[in-house]
Amino acid sequence: MKNLHVYNAEMIAGNSVLFLKDDAGRDWYESQKLFDDETLKVVFDSSGIIVSMNYDVSTLWPVDNSVAEVAAADVPEGIDITGNWMFDGKNIVPRTYTAEEWQARAEAQRQNLLTAANAATADWRTELQLDTISDEDKASLVKWMAYIKALKAVDLSSVSDEAGYNAIVWPEEP
Numbered sequence: 001m002k003n004l005h006v007y008n009a010e011m012i013a014g015n016s017v018l019f020l021k022d023d024a025g026r027d028w029y030e031s032q033k034l035f036d037d038e039t040l041k042v043v044f045d046s047s048g049i050i051v052s053m054n055y056d057v058s059t060l061w062p063v064d065n066s067v068a069e070v071a072a073a074d075v076p077e078g079i080d081i082t083g084n085w086m087f088d089g090k091n092i093v094p095r096t097y098t099a100e101e102w103q104a105r106a107e108a109q110r111q112n113l114l115t116a117a118n119a120a121t122a123d124w125r126t127e128l129q130l131d132t133i134s135d136e137d138k139a140s141l142v143k144w145m146a147y148i149k150a151l152k153a154v155d156l157s158s159v160s161d162e163a164g165y166n167a168i169v170w171p172e173e174p
Contacts, residue, residue, distance in 0.1 A: 002066045003046075004028055020063060032057045039069035048086040049095060053079070099160035106159045106168060110151060113170065117148050143174040 001022040008019040020028035035041060035057040043052035043062040054060055060067065068087055076092055079085050086095045097105070124141040127133035133141070150171035159165050 001026060001028070001031060001062075001068075003064075004062045004066065005064060018063075022066075028062070035069060039071055040075050041067055041069055042087050042092065043067050044087040048088060049083055050079070050081055050085045050087055050092065051083075052081055097162070102159050102161055102165050103156060106156045106165055109168075109170075110154065110156065113151055113173075114148060117144055117151065117173070120144060121148075140174065147171055147174050 001024075003023045004020040005022075006018050007021045022028070022031075037055070040053055040055055041057045041060060042050050043060055043065045044050050044067075045065050051065060052060055052062070055072075057067075070087075070092055074091065076085070076094075079092055084095050086093050121141055121144045124133055124137050124144075127137065128141065154168065154170065156168065159168065
């Protein structure tokens with residue numbers, strides 16, 4: 001079922017009920033009985049990225065997405081809904097990322113590392129401002145600040161694919 005969208009909202013027993021239909025005009029609730037109980041149902045967005053999945057079709061709410069069935073034998077090991085898998089129209093395949101997406105992933109990793117480093121140094125920074133930091137903690141803070149500076153200096157401009165992403169040399173955490 002392609003591109004399911006809300007087409008009717010009703011009040012039933014005081015509750016708002018939403019209905020979906022696909023591009024062919026088929027109702028989502030009526031169509032659920034047409035799905036095979038033994039297949040994996042995958043919900044995917046307009047780019048083919050799998051956003052939800054279940055063997056029980058009644059657990060899915062595919063609003064603004066599409067749904068397809070995949071035979072259990074054809075489901076790849078390790079599939080998840082973290083955005084790393086796609087439905088190509090016939091099969092579940094690993095997601096192919098654009099150069100921009102690889103850049104964004106690299107920058108997101110840098111931000112995660114910076115966030116963790118800032119959390120590790122927060123108390124020491126406060127103690128430094130209050131002039132209550134011990135010499136040992138001050139030495140640790142200096143090491144962490146050098147780490148933060150090194151993280152910020154990592155050149156991510158050449159990251160355009162998985163090999164480039166995996167080749168990033170992150171500084172070692174103190």
